[in-house]
Amino acid sequence: MANKIKLLLAEDEAALGQIVKESLETRDFNVILCENGEIAFHKYLSESPEVLVLDVMMPQKDGFTLAKEIRAVDDSIPIIFLTAKSQTADVVEGFSIGGNDYLKKPFSIEELIVRVHNLIDRSKTQKTSTTLEIGDYSFDFPKQLLKFKNEEAIQLTHREAHLLFHLIKNKNQVLDRSLILNKLWGTEDFFTARSMDVFISKLRKKLKNDERIQIINVRGYGYKLTV
Template sequence: MATKVLYVEDELFLGKIVQESLESRGFEVVMIDDGARVMASFDSFLPDICLLDIMLPNRNGYELGADIRQRFPTLPIIFLTAKTQTEDVLKGFTSGGNDYIRKPFSMEELIARIHNLLNLSGQNAIETGGEQNGIIHLGKYEFDLRKYELRLQTQIRKLSHREAELLKILADHRNFTVERKMIMQQIWGDDSFFNSRNLDVYITRLRDYLREDERVQIITLKGVGYQFIVD
């Protein structure tokens, strides 16, 4: 069954490109260009995930996110925004968003974030990135999502919940840039200095766990985030 996407965007040229790109990858997409028509659309189309632009006619994305979250508490929401200030991003999360992506964005990054949220919510029926039966292959390693285990041949390392969360986020965005703020928001719910230091500790641990395969690397992009390279 195709994953159903509710896509709210008033830039029609951009919207058409994104809609056609998603549909070419097997998604079922309903696109709406007016914030006032979004909530009524749920009567005929119950999506698996929502993509919400923020600046919309009649009702903005923040208002829609809050309404959707109240009506559908577990429905994943990604905000698509040209806004880059921290307060705008945080407002998106407090309005019900699970993730955000800044415009302009690549389709590969958008699709990776869609799959990441669907995997976290247990709704993803599409196999991606070498994942099958809860196993992600990372070079010589196998990462068992269900057992929180990182396996290298006969060696098995038990991961903590947050170590597993972090590795899952990196794996879902492999070979792409993933922002520190996004990681902290997903794992801890805020990007405070304390959680920033926690993230540094977890990154160091994962690098140590993955040191036996030089093709698997976590690259720090100073001031931005990380790239998880898997050859």
């Protein structure tokens, strides 16, 4: 039997959310159902789902706001918006935030499943074929290999690789410290913050062959990678 797809569903309509959850779970999905955007964000950080299905209109934190926060630390996870809205402006906003697809209510479970599978297949293809470039370095994120020009590639640890990935994908922008701590360490207490500082120092040393590359500490907020 194929592994179940872990899907996070953020839907404040309890009856609809339960119906979608139960329907998906009969089709080899593991569904994390959240009743609002605030809960959904914390579950995203702790549960590491493969795909997000977010209702746009939710209490405490709407789907667009939630997607913005998630995209600050993860620009690859597939996001599908659910909405009763159909105005062009809302659709455009959803895609501009980083949504990958848009499903208007009411919708069929079969259509949702097809869209989820399409996005996951596309995401897996991109991950296996993508090498990121930063200055004179190339970074193979799936293999966690960092290579300088024609020298032999060095193996990064899991956290080094994920931290560098987020820095590169947010190049020349400040990467929020608390979001990364929660994403990679699951907490943002003093000891994990110090641990992150150590990993930043290690990355600086491994990127030192290109003097143009800088990882800048933006006091009180986070880090910024510049070239």
